[in-house]
Amino acid sequence: MTSIDSAGLKRMFDAIAVAIDADKDRLCRLDGVIGDADHGIAMALGFGAVRDALAQLDLAATGPTALLNTAAKSFLNAVGASSGPLYATAFMRAAAAVKGRAILEDADVIAMLRAMAQGIQDRGKAELGEKTLVDAWLPAAQAAGAAQEAGKTLLESLETALAAAERGAEATKDMIAAKGRSSRLGERSLGHMDPGAASAVTIINAMWKSLA
Template sequence: MTSIDSAGLKRMFDAIAAAIDADKDRLCQLDGVIGDADHGIAMALGFGAVRDALASLDLSAIEPTILLNTAAKSFLNAVGASSGPLYATAFMRGAAAVKGKAILEDADIIAMLRAMAQGIQDRGKAELGEKTMVDAWLPAAQAAGAAQEAGKTLLESLETALAAAERGAEATKNMIAAKGRSSRLGERSLGHMDPGAASAVTIVKAMRDSLA
């Protein structure tokens, strides 16, 4: 059984910020094909702002909910593009899912992940198959939930989530974009991975590496 406190969640966000920063150029290249070529920059700005905001908190005095709500506010303030409200909603939903808990155990982490994915889907009003980050986030959350309910460890559950996210992102190559700027391309969006789905994989991988 894993026990994650606010300091552990801060380390998770630090790991995500580092992973996104390292992946920034690839994400911009993916976005350059079907978008404005700025997705990597926006994500790096957002998670960099989260990292900086969390660095000033007294982690011994706050619960994970406060940390997640701080992450939501700082990401939204830093990113005006579509990913800003989506990830802000994700973190606020995650905060609500673990409200009142000082220590997060395996089931709490998975509940947080599922709430984040649902928040992204609700805010973006996207369904599976529309070539968005939902195509990676939703399968990841569903797979993590199923694994946890089957008695798997947190590491096993997050490994399953990562594999599902990777499959989901890969599948976006065979989809026609139905949301956002890339939807203007119609069938020309075929053959290209959605950058939001690609960054979702990077985030889930960093969560696996840091939490488990």
């Protein structure tokens, strides 16, 4: 059984910020094919802002819900692109999912992941198969939930989530974009991975390595 406090969540966000910054150029290249070529920059700005905001908190006096709400606000303030409201909603839903918990156990972490995915889907009004980050996040959350319900450890559940996210992101290559700027390309979007799905994999990978 894993026990994660606010310091552990801060380390998770720090790990995501490092991973996204390292992946920034690749994400921009992916976005350059079907978007504005700035997705990596936007995500790095967002998670960099989260890292800086969390560094100012007194973690001993800040519960997971307050920390996640701080992450939501700082990400939204830093990112004006579509990913800003999506991830801000994800973190606010995660905050609500663990309300009242000072220490997060395995089931709480999975509930947080599922809440993030649902928040992203609700805010973006996207369904599976529309070539968006939902194609990575939703399968990841579903896989994590199923693994946890089957008695798997947090490490195993998050590893299963990562594998599902990777498959989902890869599958976007065979989809025609139905949302956002890339939807204007129609069939020309075929053959290219959605950058939002790609960054979702980077985020979930960092979460897995950090939390488990």
